[in-house]
Amino acid sequence: MKCLWCEDEISMDITWVNVFFPEPPKKLCPSCEPDLEPLKDSLCHRCSRKSDTSVCPDCERWEHHPMWKGVLSFNRSVFSYNSTLQGMIAKWKYRGDYVLREAFQEVSRTTFKQTFQQIAKEAILVPIPLSEERLYERGFNQAEAIADLLGHPFQQKLERIDGGKQSKKSRKDRITSENPFRVEGSINKPVILIDDIYTTGITVRHAAIRLKEVGCPTVYSFTLAR
Amino acid sequence: MFQKVFSSFQSLFNSSYDWIPTYTSQTSHQLDPSTSQLFAGKLLLRQDIPLDEQDFQALCTMDYFQPVQAIVKHQFRFTCRRCGNNKKTLFSEIPCSRCHQRHVYCRKCIEMGRVLACEPLYVWTGPTAEWERQETPCTWQGSLTNSQQQASDRITKAMVNGNEELMVWAVCGAGKTEMLFEGIAAAIAQGKRVCLATPRADVVRELLPRFQASFPETTMDGLYGGSEDKRGTAQLILATTHQLIRYAHAFDVVIIDEIDAFPYHGDPSLPFVTNRAAKRDASMIYLTATPRKQQKSRVQANKLATVFVPVRFHGHPLPAPKLHLCFSLQKQLKAAQLPEALLKWYRKRVNPKRQLLIFVPTIELAEKIVPTLAEKLSISSITSVHSSDPERETKVQQLRHKEIFVLVTTTILERGVTFPSVDVVVLDAGHRVFDEAALVQIAGRAGRSPDDPTGEVIFFHDGRTNAMVEAVQSIKAMNKKGRTVK
Ligand SMILES: [Zn+2]
Ligand SMILES: [Zn+2]
Ligand SMILES: [Zn+2]
Numbered sequence: 001m002k003c004l005w006c007e008d009e010i011s012m013d014i015t016w017v018n019v020f021f022p023e024p025p026k027k028l029c030p031s032c033e034p035d036l037e038p039l040k041d042s043l044c045h046r047c048s049r050k051s052d053t054s055v056c057p058d059c060e061r062w063e064h065h066p067m068w069k070g071v072l073s074f075n076r077s078v079f080s081y082n083s084t085l086q087g088m089i090a091k092w093k094y095r096g097d098y099v100l101r102e103a104f105q106e107v108s109r110t111t112f113k114q115t116f117q118q119i120a121k122e123a124i125l126v127p128i129p130l131s132e133e134r135l136y137e138r139g140f141n142q143a144e145a146i147a148d149l150l151g152h153p154f155q156q157k158l159e160r161i162d163g164g165k166q167s168k169k170s171r172k173d174r175i176t177s178e179n180p181f182r183v184e185g186s187i188n189k190p191v192i193l194i195d196d197i198y199t200t201g202i203t204v205r206h207a208a209i210r211l212k213e214v215g216c217p218t219v220y221s222f223t224l225a226r
Numbered sequence: 227m228f229q230k231v232f233s234s235f236q237s238l239f240n241s242s243y244d245w246i247p248t249y250t251s252q253t254s255h256q257l258d259p260s261t262s263q264l265f266a267g268k269l270l271l272r273q274d275i276p277l278d279e280q281d282f283q284a285l286c287t288m289d290y291f292q293p294v295q296a297i298v299k300h301q302f303r304f305t306c307r308r309c310g311n312n313k314k315t316l317f318s319e320i321p322c323s324r325c326h327q328r329h330v331y332c333r334k335c336i337e338m339g340r341v342l343a344c345e346p347l348y349v350w351t352g353p354t355a356e357w358e359r360q361e362t363p364c365t366w367q368g369s370l371t372n373s374q375q376q377a378s379d380r381i382t383k384a385m386v387n388g389n390e391e392l393m394v395w396a397v398c399g400a401g402k403t404e405m406l407f408e409g410i411a412a413a414i415a416q417g418k419r420v421c422l423a424t425p426r427a428d429v430v431r432e433l434l435p436r437f438q439a440s441f442p443e444t445t446m447d448g449l450y451g452g453s454e455d456k457r458g459t460a461q462l463i464l465a466t467t468h469q470l471i472r473y474a475h476a477f478d479v480v481i482i483d484e485i486d487a488f489p490y491h492g493d494p495s496l497p498f499v500t501n502r503a504a505k506r507d508a509s510m511i512y513l514t515a516t517p518r519k520q521q522k523s524r525v526q527a528n529k530l531a532t533v534f535v536p537v538r539f540h541g542h543p544l545p546a547p548k549l550h551l552c553f554s555l556q557k558q559l560k561a562a563q564l565p566e567a568l569l570k571w572y573r574k575r576v577n578p579k580r581q582l583l584i585f586v587p588t589i590e591l592a593e594k595i596v597p598t599l600a601e602k603l604s605i606s607s608i609t610s611v612h613s614s615d616p617e618r619e620t621k622v623q624q625l626r627h628k629e630i631f632v633l634v635t636t637t638i639l640e641r642g643v644t645f646p647s648v649d650v651v652v653l654d655a656g657h658r659v660f661d662e663a664a665l666v667q668i669a670g671r672a673g674r675s676p677d678d679p680t681g682e683v684i685f686f687h688d689g690r691t692n693a694m695v696e697a698v699q700s701i702k703a704m705n706k707k708g709r710t711v712k
Contacts, residue, residue, distance in 0.1 A: 002315045096340045097333055099318035135323050139331075139342065 003029035004103045005088060027103045035084035038107050039077055039226060047201060048077045049226050062201065071208045073218050075198050076115045077226030078108050085225055089196060093142045101142075104224055105149045112150050112222060116192060119220065123190040125154035128207060129181075146224055147194040154194065157183055158207055179206045186214045193221040243502050245298075245307065246474050251289035251351050259356060264459050265291075266355035267419070267476020267503075269308060270348050271339050274472065290352030297330055297343040308347060309335035309471055310498030334495065338471055349474060357417045357461045358444075364411035366404070366440040373535050373711050374405050380533040381511060382409040385479050386416065389507045393485070393525065393532040397704050398515045398670025399644075401539030403433065406481060406511075407440055413509075414444055414461065418478035421463045423470060423500055425487050426642055427451060428619075430464050437464065467496045473503035480504045485512040486521065486663055487641065515670060516663035516700075536707035542679035543705040545672045547665070547698055549655075555688040559586075559654060562594045564602055565686055568651065572603060575682055580649045581625060582632040583639065585668055587657035589614075592634045595653070599632060608632040611639065640667040646675035655685035655694055665697035 001010045008029045026033070039048050044056035046063075055063075062068045079085050092100040116123070127143035135141055147154040159182045191211050193204045198221065208219035246269075265275070275282060275291075285291050297317075298305050305312040311334035321328045325344040332341040341347070370378055377394055384392040386409075396402050406422075413420050424430060427450035434448040445460035449469035458465070458472065482500060504510060517525070524530040538544065552558075552565040572582075584599070586592050592610040600608050607630050611621045622643055624630045633639075637659055650672045652660060660668075665685070672681030685694055 007315070091336070095336045096320070096331070097318070097336050098320040098331070099333070139320055139322050139324055139340070141323070 001025050001027075003027070003032055004100055005029075005032045024106060027105070032084075035082070036088075036103075036107070037080040037082055037085075038111070039080055045074065047075045047198065047226065050080065058201070062205070068205055071205050071212065071219070072201070073220050075201065075204065075221040075223065075226070076111065077198050077223045078104065078111045079225055081197060081199075081225040089225060093138065093196065096139050098140055098145065101145050101149060104146070108146065108149055108224065109151065112152075116220070116222065119190060120152055120192065123192050123218075123220070124157070124187070125150070125152050125192050125194055126157045126207075126211075127154055128193060128195040128203060129156060129158050129160045131160045142196045143194050146196060150194075157185075157187065157191070158210065159184070179209060181207050181210045183210045183214050187211060187216040189216070190218040190220070191216050193219060195221065195223045197225045198223040243474070245294055246502070247292045247294070247349055247351050248475070248506075249351060250354060253288040253290070255288055257290075257353055259353075260459075262350070262353050262355040263357075264457070265350035265352070267473055267505075268348075268350060268458075269294075269472060269474040269502075271296075271308075271341065272345065272348065273339060275348060285352065288352070290350065291348045292351045293346035293348055296341045296345060296347045297332060304330055304332075306332035306334060306341055308332070308338075308341050309495045310502075311335065311495060335471055338468075355419075357414075357419055359417040360414055360443055362411070363414045363441050363444050364407050365442060366407050368404060370404060371401075371537065371539060371541065373537050373708070374401060374539065376711075377533045377535045378405045378408045381405060382412050384511060384531075385409040385413045385418075385420075385509045388478065388509050391510045391512070391530060393512045393514065393517070393521065393530050394535065395514055395517060395525070395532055396535035397538060397544055397708075398667060399538040399540075399544075399674050400515075400535040402513055402535070403436060404539075405535070409511075410441070410462070410479070413479050414441070416478075419461050419463075419476065420479040420481070421465060421470070421473075421477040421503060422481040422483060423465055423467050423503075424483035425467055425496075427453075427466050429483060429642055430466055433464055437462065467500055470499040470503040471495075473499070475505045476503050477508055478505055479509045479511070481511040481513065483513050484515075484641065486514045486516050486518045516666045518663065534704075534707060536704045536711060538673075538679070540676040540679050542673060543708055544701050545669060545681050545683045546701050546705070547652075547669050547683040547685050547694075549685050549687060549690060549694060549698070551690070552686050552688055555654060555686060559591060559595070562598050564595070564598055568653075568686060569602055571684060575649060577647075577649075577678070580647050580678070580681060581628065581630070581645065583625075583645065583648045583650050583671055584632065584634045585640070585650070585652045585660075586634060586636065587654050587659045589636055591653070592636055596634055599634065603632070605631055608634070610634040612636045613638045637664055637668075639671070640664050643671070644674050645671065647678040647681070648672060649682045650684070652685045652687075654687065656687040656689055656691045660691075660693060662693045662696040662700065665693055666700060669697065669701060 003010055004027050006029060010026050010029045042050060044051035044059055045054050046059040047056060049056055088100055091097050125147050127141060127147040130141045160180050161182050193207055195204060204221040211219055296307055303312055304317045311332055316334040317330045318333055319328055320331050322342060322344055329343040335341060384390040410420055430448045430450045438446060444462050446462045447458050447460040449458050449465040480503060525532045550567050552567050555565055558565055589612040592612055596608055596610050609621060609630055611618050611633060625633045625645055648671060650668060652668060669683040672683050673679050
């Protein structure tokens with residue numbers, strides 16, 4: 001096997017343990033793998049960023065805002081968005097090197113399972129959609145690619161709509177038009193939103209608002225990077 | 227059909243380019259000649275073609291663009307026709323939202339825009355591009371040495387005749403750029419299109435202003451990763467080899483700088499794209515100071531026409547390396563200690579004003595040995611540099627501007643960089659990274675300036691290798707040849 005990131009050969013030590021209990025083949029070599037930092041200890045309970053307090057200041061702010069309070073139950077991310085992951089996501093998403101997602105698979109699956117094992121039994125996985133133009137450009141939707149890694153069925157319940165000309169709209173229109181998503185039909189199950197990066201948390205919250213408008217009781221999110 | 231075979235690359239890559247359409251559309255249609263110049267000799271993804279869909283479709287209908295399959299499969303193997311990649315690990319599958327099917331894409335050339343199996347590459351088959359025929363395009367006023375002049379004449383002949391391969395075997399510091407001017411001028415006078423391909427971006431950056439000054443009326447593009455103008459529509463193109471990924475049968479003259487550094491990292495894409503960029507009847511000029519074994523044996527078998535330039539432009543011979551045996555050298559270096567012989571030599575060297583360039587085999591040793599050198603030689607302005615050093619350019623500049631007195635380096639500075647007055651030391655010259663070519667190139671860093679045309683080159687080793695012996699022999703052989711032509 002070759003390392004997906006640096007192209008070096010990954011040598012496999014054959015021991016009696018792995019002969020009888022084969023591990024899944026490694027996708028990254030021993031020098032690249034440690035550059036990805038799984039988010040593990042002392043995280044904010046709500047957004048899973050590294051934090052000294054159980055809820056970080058950003059999340060405090062979201063939860064004190066009348067409009068956003070309780071919109072998103074919590075977010076779980078897999079890796080810290082460090083410079084290595086930034087490089088890998090850029091090549092994966094913008095250059096379109098689809099196969100790189102496999103480097104994230106193992107840790108993503110375990111993290112997802114640990115966090116959502118119970119919830120996923122009745123929840124629907126919904127990847128954040130791309131606009132048609134972006135989708136054509138990239139050739140794939142990165143959020144769907146992640147959802148597909150997790151081994152759970154997912155449904156595309158959301159649609160991304162074009163903002164249109166901002167200036168011609170009233171203030172009320174503008175506030176609602178800032179939300180780029182639309183939902184068809186109604187939803188009566190919890191939803192786990194899937195996306196590649198949680199930066200400010202605004203995207204998943206916009207999506208959550210739309211889902212709740214059509215009856216969704218609870219919204220969570222799961223992203224690759226935080 | 228005549229198919230050109232470049233046997234210098236043969237063992238690496240035996241490719242045929244007969245999938246590239248050669249005909250020209252017979253549709254007659256008034257077209258701005260700059261459109262032909264924009265697309266002629268290019269191999270492009272749709273997204274690289276700056277036309278709206280309507281104009282593009284119109285040109286396709288007239289057969290001015292011809293689609294060719296981008297990724298082909300035969301015998302369980304894929305090949306990317308844009309970069310030549312046929313390694314299994316460098317293809318992957320994508321569930322493509324353009325065509326709604328699952329198919330392969332090329333990972334190798336993805337940095338230059340992704341090649342998908344569902345989309346073709348486009349070749350221009352419209353009206354052929356016409357390039358200006360200037361009578362005297364070159365305004366360079368300098369003069370050539372006898373040896374340079376002989377080479378220049380031979381190069382000119384090859385460029386004018388076409389369909390020729392010529393190797394220019396010129397020592398480090400021979401002044402090869404100036405030897406190309408007459409030939410390029412003659413080619414431009416014939417309305418030919420010329421490309422100079424080099425492995426390194428700094429060479430493009432350095433050569434571009436020199437060419438612009440010497441060919442003021444000729445359209446010219448410098449292409450390298452990160453260069454601003456990527457259209458590459460000029461008559462004279464200076465490019466790093468990677469940039470030729472967008473060309474097919476474009477050039478009447480292709481000059482390949484440092485042909486021996488070519489398959490670097492054993493990357494077969496580079497010869498693949500360079501050969502493809504040449505027209506079928508192109509003149510190929512290979513420049514080298516240190517040809518590889520394979521190239522030398524073609525020369526000896528008279529299978530590759532060669533012209534020698536055995537003297538430097540300032541007329542002085544190449545400094546021949548001295549070998550110095552140090553027992554326990556490995557042990558000392560491991561402990562970050564220096565051989566006594568180095569200190570002894572340093573104290574008594576001929577010209578103590580010269581700066582010092584010290585080559586070591588590994589990054590680790592480069593970093594480790596600096597404090598010891600600083601202490602033992604009592605020098606504070608000393609630092610090390612290696613390939614992944616972000617300050618590499620700055621440090622090279624600092625040495626040039628004499629802000630640094632000693633620079634410890636890995637083989638990355640073996641080529642292309644010129645410092646006016648240095649002595650050169652190789653520590654552990656027996657290490658396998660120092661092959662014959664590397665050692666000759668390293669020795670070639672000394673004595674570059676007419677103001678200080680000599681310099682000491684000293685190899686410290688713990689057992690002489692064939693590479694060392696051959697390097698010394700080949701330098702002496704060139705100097706001998708040089709005495710006869712002067
Ligand atoms: Zn938080
Ligand atoms: Zn390719
Ligand atoms: Zn496709």
